[in-house]
Amino acid sequence: xxxxxxxxxxxxxxxxxxxxxxxxxxxxxxxxxxxxxxxxxxxxxxxxxxxxxxxxxxxxxxxxxxxxxxxxxxxxxxxxxxxxxxxxxxxxxxxxxxxxxxxxxxxxxxxxxxxxxxxxxxxxxxxxxxxxxxxxxxxxxxxxxxxxxxxxxxxxxxxxxxxxxxxxxxxxxxxxxxxxxxxxxxxxxxxxxxxxxxxxxxxxxxxxxxxxxxxxxxxxxxxxxxxxxxxxxxxxxxxxxx
Amino acid sequence: xxxxxxxxxxxxxxxxxxxxxxxxxxxxxxxxxxxxxxxxxxxxxxxxxxxxxxxxxxxxxxxxxxxxxxxxxxxxxxxxxxxxxxxxxxxxxxxxxxxxxxxxxxxxxxxxxxxxxxxxxxxxxxxxxxxxxxxxxxxxxxxxxxxxxxxxxxxxxxxxxxxxxxxxxxxxxxxxxxxxxxxxxxxxxxxxxxxxxxxxxxxxxxxxxxxxxxxxxxxxxxxxxxxxxx
Numbered sequence: 001x002x003x004x005x006x007x008x009x010x011x012x013x014x015x016x017x018x019x020x021x022x023x024x025x026x027x028x029x030x031x032x033x034x035x036x037x038x039x040x041x042x043x044x045x046x047x048x049x050x051x052x053x054x055x056x057x058x059x060x061x062x063x064x065x066x067x068x069x070x071x072x073x074x075x076x077x078x079x080x081x082x083x084x085x086x087x088x089x090x091x092x093x094x095x096x097x098x099x100x101x102x103x104x105x106x107x108x109x110x111x112x113x114x115x116x117x118x119x120x121x122x123x124x125x126x127x128x129x130x131x132x133x134x135x136x137x138x139x140x141x142x143x144x145x146x147x148x149x150x151x152x153x154x155x156x157x158x159x160x161x162x163x164x165x166x167x168x169x170x171x172x173x174x175x176x177x178x179x180x181x182x183x184x185x186x187x188x189x190x191x192x193x194x195x196x197x198x199x200x201x202x203x204x205x206x207x208x209x210x211x212x213x214x215x216x217x218x219x220x221x222x223x224x225x226x227x228x229x230x231x232x233x234x235x236x237x238x239x240x241x242x
Numbered sequence: 243x244x245x246x247x248x249x250x251x252x253x254x255x256x257x258x259x260x261x262x263x264x265x266x267x268x269x270x271x272x273x274x275x276x277x278x279x280x281x282x283x284x285x286x287x288x289x290x291x292x293x294x295x296x297x298x299x300x301x302x303x304x305x306x307x308x309x310x311x312x313x314x315x316x317x318x319x320x321x322x323x324x325x326x327x328x329x330x331x332x333x334x335x336x337x338x339x340x341x342x343x344x345x346x347x348x349x350x351x352x353x354x355x356x357x358x359x360x361x362x363x364x365x366x367x368x369x370x371x372x373x374x375x376x377x378x379x380x381x382x383x384x385x386x387x388x389x390x391x392x393x394x395x396x397x398x399x400x401x402x403x404x405x406x407x408x409x410x411x412x413x414x415x416x417x418x419x420x421x422x423x424x425x426x427x428x429x430x431x432x433x434x435x436x437x438x439x440x441x442x443x444x445x446x447x448x449x450x451x452x453x454x455x456x457x458x459x460x461x462x463x464x465x466x467x468x469x470x471x472x
Contacts, residue, residue: 045374048378050374050377050378072377073377073380073381073382074380076377076378076379076380077379077380078380079378080378081375081378083371083374083375083378085369085371087369087371087372087374087375088375089372089375089376089389089390089394090394091393091394091397100379100389101379101380101381104381104385104389105379105380105381105385106380149379150378150379153379153380
């Protein structure tokens with residue numbers, strides 16, 4: 001579904017990604033972890049072309065992201081993305097947030113978009129908040145709306161960029177629950193997160209990044225059991241040690 | 243002190259001052275504001291564009307026009323536009339451009355530079371993630387600008403845009419150098435005809451002050467009301 005091959009990226013002369021290669025199969029859940037500054041967010045943003053890269057290629061559903069001839073907006077419409085800071089549109093109500101791209105990008109009718117939006121809003125447990133503005137919702141609620149907004153587009157895969165990092169601890173679970181449910185339904189997911197509990201529960205594979213490189217790319221059991229690289233062992237002992 | 247003053251001149255001429263003069267001033271202000279904001283927003287988008295030549299052209303345009311006194315620009319345009327128009331239309335004789343059209347064009351081009359800088363700040367005040375979120379949903383550049391970025395930028399910048407419009411309202415009085423009958427032009431005609439310069443110009447000043455003061459109070463209230471909840 002997502003095939004990343006030899007991707008390198010530079011900011012000026014500083015190399016942020018070095019020869020990253022991996023694959024996410026249909027229905028697979030891959031968790032990307034690593035210390036901050038390791039390039040994991042940059043990598044996931046390369047997958048839908050939000051960040052350009054200078055070498056290598058990424059193909060989503062067989063369509064090249066790096067190819068200048070690719071219709072990026074069209075491709076992005078098929079890939080859902082959830083951001084660290086939610087990024088709901090603050091000047092629109094929840095309903096408007098949910099229907100905007102359905103109407104403008106997919107060309108659905110207003111009624112159809114609204115029905116879809118409300119159904120997904122119900123699924124993330126926020127039906128009562130349809131007419132509120134994002135600013136009147138808690139962080140956890142905003143992130144659940146953001147997930148519903150991405151799902152409205154019937155994505156073939158979902159990208160999560162640290163979806164719980166900006167949340168208060170007591171709100172993290174309500175968001176993770178939605179993500180777990182999504183994973184169990186068979187959604188293809190690539191998730192950048194520090195939530196190792198989530199990784200243990202639903203991930204098929206775990207990718208560990210450091211210094212812009214993919215240091216470890218292993219099945220979940222292997223990764224948590226006996227990580228091959230010393231760097232990953234150290235990382236795991238630090239975040240699982242308390 | 244006012245013994246020698248004759249304020250009756252105002253009573254005799256107010257209808258002319260407002261119906262002819264002020265009407266022109268307001269019309270020019272509103273049209274120039276609308277045109278200036280539209281053109282200024284386009285300039286701002288160009289200045290922030292990743293396409294370097296576009297950014298350079300807009301930057302040079304804005305910086306050049308902001309470095310020239312408005313009066314000069316008004317003169318230039320008034321005298322040059324007929325010739326430029328003739329050149330563009332390949333006509334042998336200078337084209338006829340009315341005083342209103344000429345001054346409107348001047349103000350749109352000139353004020354756009356200031357509106358541009360305001361909108362540039364407005365666009366930059368929107369977090370980068372908002373644009374990313376728009377793109378991630380499949381919106382194009384123009385869609386994410388029109389639906390996500392600009393509505394928020396306008397909202398954030400509305401008080402500053404209106405304040406600039408108050409400045410524009412005052413600047414419009416400069417068309418007086420083209421002998422156009424705006425509010426000041428009308429007043430000066432009456433003043434010279436009746437030899438009542440001090441009375442008329444005092445009256446004009448009071449009206450300008452009252453209008454601008456009221457507007458700026460309105461802007462202050464608006465500012466408190468529209469702060470976006472994030």
